[in-house]
Amino acid sequence: IWWCPSAEFTLLPLHAAGPYEPKSHNVAHFYISSYTPTVTTLIRARQQVSRDASAQHFVPIGKELRCVAAELDVVAQRVAPFLPFTALAGSDATVQGAFDAISQKQWLHLACHGMPNRQQPLESSFAMHDGPLKIRDIIRTHLHDAEFASLSACHTTVGDKSSPDEAIHLDTPFSFFL
Numbered sequence: 001i002w003w004c005p006s007a008e009f010t011l012l013p014l015h016a017a018g019p020y021e022p023k024s025h026n027v028a029h030f031y032i033s034s035y036t037p038t039v040t041t042l043i044r045a046r047q048q049v050s051r052d053a054s055a056q057h058f059v060p061i062g063k064e065l066r067c068v069a070a071e072l073d074v075v076a077q078r079v080a081p082f083l084p085f086t087a088l089a090g091s092d093a094t095v096q097g098a099f100d101a102i103s104q105k106q107w108l109h110l111a112c113h114g115m116p117n118r119q120q121p122l123e124s125s126f127a128m129h130d131g132p133l134k135i136r137d138i139i140r141t142h143l144h145d146a147e148f149a150s151l152s153a154c155h156t157t158v159g160d161k162s163s164p165d166e167a168i169h170l171d172t173p174f175s176f177f178l
Helices: 007-011 039-047 068-079 095-104 135-140
Strands: 058-062 107-112 125-128 131-134 148-153
Touching: 058 068, 058 095, 068 107, 095 107, 095 125, 095 131, 107 125, 131 135
Parallel strands: 058 107, 107 148
Antiparallel strands: 125 131
């Protein structure tokens, strides 16, 4: 399901909607949720011609957090049989390593802390081993043939309640290229 929220709905984690009671199901039990900043962006992405699968490459990047190693192992089990796979984990999950991966690879999975900056949204960042990977810098990166970004980071869609329609989230830079 694709979510294209506006106004105050941009502040809600729509992908997590539903009851949280024993033996109940929520949205995540039935759907794989994705967000798009505009319907035009979604339409444009769906009109792109599929690329040759042999040229695709997948890079998961994970900082030393509890459960990240296990998450990257599960991702590797699911993806590695189908796509070339290079993991950047622990001390290898550096800002430069992330930029190299983002600029050269088509599929990306970030498993790390997300750090929104509500006063200066373009300074929001993802925590890498050696410092912040800022969305301002990701936007400036020229991505070639980007296709997919999975953000397994906290606060990826946290916006600013004073201007919800103008919110810049941690997922924003990837919307420009996908």
